[in-house]
Amino acid sequence: MNRIYLDHNATTPVRPEVRDRMLPFLGELFGNPSSAHSFGQEVKPHLEEARQRIADQLGANPAQIVFTSGGTESDNMAVKGVAFAAEKGHIVTTVIEHPAVMQAVSWLVKKGFEATYIPVGSDGVVNPDDVKRALRPETILVSVMHVNNETGAIQPVEEISSITKEAGVPLHTDAVQSFGKLPTRVDDLGVDLMSIAAHKIYGPKGIGVLSIRKGTRIDPLIIGGAQEKRRRSGTENIAGIVGFGEATVLAEAEREQVYARLAALRRRFVTGLEASLTEVYVNGDAARTFPSTVSLSVSHVEGESMLLSLDMEGVAVSTGSACSSGSLEPSHVLVAMGMETVLAQGTLRFSMGRGTTEAEIDHVLEVFPPIVERLRKMSPLTRSQAC
Amino acid sequence: MSMYSEKVMEHFRNPRNVGEIENPDGVGEVGNAACGDIMKIYLKVEDDIIRDVKFQTFGCGSAIATSSMVTEMVMGKTLAEAEQVTNKAVAEALDGLPPTKMHCSNLAADALHAAIKDYREKHNK
Numbered sequence: 062m063n064r065i066y067l068d069h070n071a072t073t074p075v076r077p078e079v080r081d082r083m084l085p086f087l088g089e090l091f092g093n094p095s096s097a098h099s100f101g102q103e104v105k106p107h108l109e110e111a112r113q114r115i116a117d118q119l120g121a122n123p124a125q126i127v128f129t130s131g132g133t134e135s136d137n138m139a140v141k142g143v144a145f146a147a148e149k150g151h152i153v154t155t156v157i158e159h160p161a162v163m164q165a166v167s168w169l170v171k172k173g174f175e176a177t178y179i180p181v182g183s184d185g186v187v188n189p190d191d192v193k194r195a196l197r198p199e200t201i202l203v204s205v206m207h208v209n210n211e212t213g214a215i216q217p218v219e220e221i222s223s224i225t226k227e228a229g230v231p232l233h234t235d236a237v238q239s240f241g242k243l244p245t246r247v248d249d250l251g252v253d254l255m256s257i258a259a260h261k262i263y264g265p266k267g268i269g270v271l272s273i274r275k276g277t278r279i280d281p282l283i284i285g286g287a288q289e290k291r292r293r294s295g296t297e298n299i300a301g302i303v304g305f306g307e308a309t310v311l312a313e314a315e316r317e318q319v320y321a322r323l324a325a326l327r328r329r330f331v332t333g334l335e336a337s338l339t340e341v342y343v344n345g346d347a348a349r350t351f352p353s354t355v356s357l358s359v360s361h362v363e364g365e366s367m368l369l370s371l372d373m374e375g376v377a378v379s380t381g382s383a384c385s386s387g388s389l390e391p392s393h394v395l396v397a398m399g400m401e402t403v404l405a406q407g408t409l410r411f412s413m414g415r416g417t418t419e420a421e422i423d424h425v426l427e428v429f430p431p432i433v434e435r436l437r438k439m440s441p442l443t444r445s446q447a448c
Numbered sequence: 449m450s451m452y453s454e455k456v457m458e459h460f461r462n463p464r465n466v467g468e469i470e471n472p473d474g475v476g477e478v479g480n481a482a483c484g485d486i487m488k489i490y491l492k493v494e495d496d497i498i499r500d501v502k503f504q505t506f507g508c509g510s511a512i513a514t515s516s517m518v519t520e521m522v523m524g525k526t527l528a529e530a531e532q533v534t535n536k537a538v539a540e541a542l543d544g545l546p547p548t549k550m551h552c553s554n555l556a557a558d559a560l561h562a563a564i565k566d567y568r569e570k571h572n573k
């Protein structure tokens with residue numbers, strides 16, 4: 062059976078070009094870039110080239126680019142690093158952040174920091190005025206994600222940045238879902254700190270970047286051998302870094318073309334779903350959603366039972382975010398959008414990628430409605446129809 | 449590859465005894481406090497023996513599989529025997545459940561026991 066992968070917000074396959082670029086670093090180019098001898102020195106330019114490639118994509122200076130182990134570490138470093146440097150104070154964030162930000166903030170609250178969580182509307186988007194109202198003289202950081210991983214909702218980071226700039230408060234954005242897919246130049250978005258990760262753009266897992274604007278007060282989380290200008294110690298994941306650089310360049314080269322394809326596929330998918338099923342709701346406002354993502358709530362049916370049924374047909378999707386698939390509570394993001402919990406429980410996330418085809422979407426449109434019908438017939442919430 | 453055992457997947461694919469019973473002798477409906485999932489069990493009882501049992505479930509894959517399993521386990525059994533069925537026995541009959549899914553089997557056993565209780569109350573038994 063040909064499987065169909067519609068979980069690109071969780072992770073993406075490594076592109077062959079990226080893998081080819083990485084292979085020498087899992088072979089003959091094994092040196093430690095900090096070593097003074099030839100083994101180290103022959104590796105070092107590749108590290109710096111990748112840094113330059115990512116810096117170019119962000120419109121940043123290469124000195125601002127700090128390699129980390131991924132999105133989670135970048136988010137933790139941004140939030141905790143700024144908090145550690147400030148020693149005390151107040152953090153403004155949102156109710157829809159990825160757990161990497163959310164948990165870092167709530168951990169700091171336990172340690173004595175204060176926090177304000179900005180709500181979202183039913184479209185899953187933050188209102189910049191709420192950020193303005195939340196600011197206090199003792200606010201040390203504002204952290205607002207760029208694109209939400211569950212709904213695809215694009216947040217008004219640029220507008221928020223004019224507020225934080227005026228207040229002189231550093232702004233962090235988790236751009237893990239937008240980097241390589243939407244423009245993410247740090248000056249255009251007006252952010253001081255930005256988290257990104259390679260594995261969402263067909264690069265390897267376990268490699269990310271925190272971009273840090275010069276002059277931002279931030280402590281390192283990981284200390285030791287003083288790599289990355291003391292900001293993140295540990296021998297560099299050179300294969301991952303080189304792969305990230307390559308994935309970045311490849312993503313940018315096709316970014317607009319992929320966007321247009323995804324937008325067309327999304328329209329086809331949503332139109333098909335709405336035509337073949339009653340009482341299904343596509344969450345968010347299409348005009349403010351990155352088009353790879355379709356968050357769909359289905360009445361009277363629970364999400365995991367739909368996920369399993371689709372998996373049996375070879376179609377891979379997720380309920381909410383991959384990280385919370387093991388958890389019992391309905392998605393905090395959907396609840397924050399004001400959704401009833403039973404409906405939130407019946408939500409699936411379809412996330413398309415560069416390789417998704419019309420034929421795949423049509424196949425899902427064929428197999429999905431019977432799955433919903435079957436599960437609805439089993440549900441005590443449905444009025445008895447057939448049986 | 450699945451996070452569930454073959455047995456769970458088999459019951460999920462082909463659930464036994466799905467649906468409603470008209471004029472049931474006992475009905476049990478429980479909601480799971482942990483996850484919000486809901487299960488309803490219908491009984492037809494004659495001479496203290498479960499002659500028919502059906503279920504409806506709004507829940508995850510293992511909730512559907514445990515519902516199906518529990519109906520299979522008690523069909524044709526006496527009420528006293530059915531009252532002895534525990535969530536642990538249901539999970540074991542399915543060759544186990546992942547740790548985060550153990551609570552799903554509570555739903556099945558609880559709905560069954562609620563249906564028996566409903567029957568006993570209605571029929572003074």
Ligand SMILES: Cc1ncc(COP(=O)(O)O)c(C=O)c1O
Binds near residue numbers: 208238
């Ligand atoms: C918005 C967002 N932030 C952070 C992360 C965590 O990134 P990583 O898995 O690279 O640690 C993810 C994805 O998993 C994400 O979608």
Ligand code: FES
Binds near residue numbers: 389480484551
């Ligand atoms: S997760 Fe709720 S019954 Fe399984």
